[in-house]
Amino acid sequence: MSDRKEITLTVNGNQVKGKEGDTVLQLCRANNIYVPTLCFMEGLSNVGACRLCVVEIDGERRINPSCTYPARDGLVVRTHTPNLEKYRRLILELMFTERNHFCFFCAASGDCELQAQAYRYQMDHARYPYTFPALPTDTLNDFMVIDHNRCILCGRCVRVCGEVVGNHTLDFSRRGWRTLIAADLNQPLGESSCISCGACLQACPTGAIFSKVSAYRGRTSEGKVIHSICSLCGIGCEIDVLVKDNNIVRIDGANLAGLKGQLCLMGRFQQVYNENQRIITPLIRNKKGDLEPASWEDAMKLITGKIKDYKAYYGASSIAGFASSLCPSETLEAFVKFMRNTIGTSFIDTFDGSGYRAVIQGISTFSKNGKGLEIESPLESIMDADCVMVVGSNPLETHPVAGSYILRAKTQKKVNVIVVDSRPNTFGFRSDIYLRPDNGSEAALLGALEGLVAKKTKSTEKSMRFISLGRAVEKTGLDKDAIQKAAAMLSRAKNPVIVYGDGVLSANNPKLIARLLDLAKLANHDGLKVISLKPRGNSRGAWELGLANQDGMAKIKPKMAYVLFSDDTFETGDWVDQVGQAEFLVAQASYRSQLTDCADVVLPSPIWAERKGKYVSLDGKVGHSQKVLEPSSGIKDDVEIITKLAKGI
Amino acid sequence: MPDTSTEPPVSNAKIVNTPEEQEDNRRRTRKVLKKFNRKRENLVPVLQQVQDELGYLPREAMLEVAEYLKVPEVDVYGVVTFYNQFRLKPPGKHSIRVCLGTACHMKGGYILLDAWKRRLGVDRGETTADREYDLDTVACVGCCAMAPVNVIDKKAEGRVSPTRVDGILLAFKMEKEKKAKEKPD
Numbered sequence: 121m122s123d124r125k126e127i128t129l130t131v132n133g134n135q136v137k138g139k140e141g142d143t144v145l146q147l148c149r150a151n152n153i154y155v156p157t158l159c160f161m162e163g164l165s166n167v168g169a170c171r172l173c174v175v176e177i178d179g180e181r182r183i184n185p186s187c188t189y190p191a192r193d194g195l196v197v198r199t200h201t202p203n204l205e206k207y208r209r210l211i212l213e214l215m216f217t218e219r220n221h222f223c224f225f226c227a228a229s230g231d232c233e234l235q236a237q238a239y240r241y242q243m244d245h246a247r248y249p250y251t252f253p254a255l256p257t258d259t260l261n262d263f264m265v266i267d268h269n270r271c272i273l274c275g276r277c278v279r280v281c282g283e284v285v286g287n288h289t290l291d292f293s294r295r296g297w298r299t300l301i302a303a304d305l306n307q308p309l310g311e312s313s314c315i316s317c318g319a320c321l322q323a324c325p326t327g328a329i330f331s332k333v334s335a336y337r338g339r340t341s342e343g344k345v346i347h348s349i350c351s352l353c354g355i356g357c358e359i360d361v362l363v364k365d366n367n368i369v370r371i372d373g374a375n376l377a378g379l380k381g382q383l384c385l386m387g388r389f390q391q392v393y394n395e396n397q398r399i400i401t402p403l404i405r406n407k408k409g410d411l412e413p414a415s416w417e418d419a420m421k422l423i424t425g426k427i428k429d430y431k432a433y434y435g436a437s438s439i440a441g442f443a444s445s446l447c448p449s450e451t452l453e454a455f456v457k458f459m460r461n462t463i464g465t466s467f468i469d470t471f472d473g474s475g476y477r478a479v480i481q482g483i484s485t486f487s488k489n490g491k492g493l494e495i496e497s498p499l500e501s502i503m504d505a506d507c508v509m510v511v512g513s514n515p516l517e518t519h520p521v522a523g524s525y526i527l528r529a530k531t532q533k534k535v536n537v538i539v540v541d542s543r544p545n546t547f548g549f550r551s552d553i554y555l556r557p558d559n560g561s562e563a564a565l566l567g568a569l570e571g572l573v574a575k576k577t578k579s580t581e582k583s584m585r586f587i588s589l590g591r592a593v594e595k596t597g598l599d600k601d602a603i604q605k606a607a608a609m610l611s612r613a614k615n616p617v618i619v620y621g622d623g624v625l626s627a628n629n630p631k632l633i634a635r636l637l638d639l640a641k642l643a644n645h646d647g648l649k650v651i652s653l654k655p656r657g658n659s660r661g662a663w664e665l666g667l668a669n670q671d672g673m674a675k676i677k678p679k680m681a682y683v684l685f686s687d688d689t690f691e692t693g694d695w696v697d698q699v700g701q702a703e704f705l706v707a708q709a710s711y712r713s714q715l716t717d718c719a720d721v722v723l724p725s726p727i728w729a730e731r732k733g734k735y736v737s738l739d740g741k742v743g744h745s746q747k748v749l750e751p752s753s754g755i756k757d758d759v760e761i762i763t764k765l766a767k768g769i
Numbered sequence: 770m771p772d773t774s775t776e777p778p779v780s781n782a783k784i785v786n787t788p789e790e791q792e793d794n795r796r797r798t799r800k801v802l803k804k805f806n807r808k809r810e811n812l813v814p815v816l817q818q819v820q821d822e823l824g825y826l827p828r829e830a831m832l833e834v835a836e837y838l839k840v841p842e843v844d845v846y847g848v849v850t851f852y853n854q855f856r857l858k859p860p861g862k863h864s865i866r867v868c869l870g871t872a873c874h875m876k877g878g879y880i881l882l883d884a885w886k887r888r889l890g891v892d893r894g895e896t897t898a899d900r901e902y903d904l905d906t907v908a909c910v911g912c913c914a915m916a917p918v919n920v921i922d923k924k925a926e927g928r929v930s931p932t933r934v935d936g937i938l939l940a941f942k943m944e945k946e947k948k949a950k951e952k953p954d
Binding site for chain 2: 288289290291292294295303304305306313531577606692
């Protein structure tokens, strides 16, 4: 960027420097000259729809929108002449009279850019008659409402949906003053291809798109905005949480147009409001078999006593610990120390530990030189790829932001997408090639692809033994042409990336992962590019701490189990059976769940918003989440509880 | 007041294609699509030819077009609603066009439009559920001396009064009954 020529302009009589290729608006913003805008948004294309950013430029016959006017050396620009201000006010009046902009009923009042501009121009009335059109309101989406009556047709939602999310659900329909935003073939948003990520909602300058969970709960000025990271999946999106009266009002992406700020429905909406019943005091199972509230001292005494008993009677290895990788690294570290050093057991695991063992075994089968997770690529490499192969995953369900990276690459750069999944996968319908091999035959398919790709690219790399096309067709039940087409697509690509997810991680098949890595190596000359979508926010952090290292973990049968469940949701996996077999079960959890219902002692645990800590994203980047809410008095920090327990033993 | 409602073309008279009709529409759309390659710039010609084939652009046809050209569905819908030449509702057996040009407007063309809306129970741009009539407006047909003008099945009717609407409908009805008598099924 630095090789762009420097140019000098005169703005409002002052000399202003900028770079060639900037627009006049960009240059004004960079030099702290305020020009009002509505349809402009950082990171999106400029369309010049609202005409609020108009400026006078010497030599131009008319006034021009600065957001689309390229800056040139020697331009003389005026941004705030009386004529311009008159014009802007007129535009605002027309906007206000065109549809229904009565702020006192609006969810966005106080956070509305249109309202702010009206205040700025002291618009206490409009000189034109109001048209009061009776436009429909779409409320069928679970989290969002589109009220066309509040829409100013700036097109920010349309651009963010197409350019940032890559989904392209929204666009304009009809024309002129009848223009309306439409989703797909004019369906309600809830029945369209919308992924409910809420990017349009955050982009909307008015109250035309608003959130059902945040509406009327408070304005930005009434609360405090805390910058943190989302700890749900391993992408590590940056979030701005609006907190008012110790309640989360709204969660926004910190940088909507950037890579890690667009959020998904889980991060944006589902975290604002949780219907599950919170656990606020320790609970102990009484003689009748019911859980009843108890004091911290009693609960701690019971747990330490039981640990000592089981250790003395059956030995330390009769106790097993399971931790959720939604917890930050500090908590997990304390947990590992407690289990390993204080109790002396080596049976510790995360809920997604079987996936880790498959990955590590797969990598060691593949490379044999002791490399680990570091051979995986950063998430951003999807954006530079020219072909993306998704194996055993629907990223739009498990990691929607990663899914939208792929969609963005597909819609903007025409990147080819191949989906391989034996399960029904809706992401397949958005791809170029959707291969659905029979269950358990993915490895055969990959082996055949390897053979075809190696033949096409004339690769001399050492690799695993290929599988013949005929055999793969027989095993997978797929069409021969489809496999060949996918192989051709892969070998045509110069920089293909393979993304795999829960389907592969839960298959417990290290050979499949080794095959994947092998295929990635053959297909990409610059070195393999593979990304695994790990299921939890701190999965990688937990794995790096050695929480899931044990081979044969699946075979152990603990007598006593300590589960650091935190605010995780109940999952399936080997660990569920193991916990079910334990005689004595301690659960440290935030919400009532199936697990706490069968536990003998339950300790309350803070939720994500009530703790701070380190999170390692799925591609190994370290982020820090902040404490957003104050927990209620009965809830203690996980680290504090574990250290106290350790002291008791 | 002239009719300036911004209501989207959503009708109470819902015309729902049966699964067989839908399948037929899809098949005929695919037949048209075969003549084109999968380029985005073919969108308008494709839609024109599909409309020539089907008479209008049903939902299933737009879905086929979007998938074939690999454009988002909403882009197809946006283009279809942008241009007046595309219809979203099937044409009726008889077309009724109410002129709202300057002269017809002054002579009460919008009163006629209201009369048609009431009689047929549909809004402008829509078709009655029995697919007998479709109602729309035009802006001047070039015979302003006859204002207000209605164009009924390509025939211009001049100096139409609201009661004439009933007469026209009655004529169509009688014609239909006569035909039914001549050719009893």
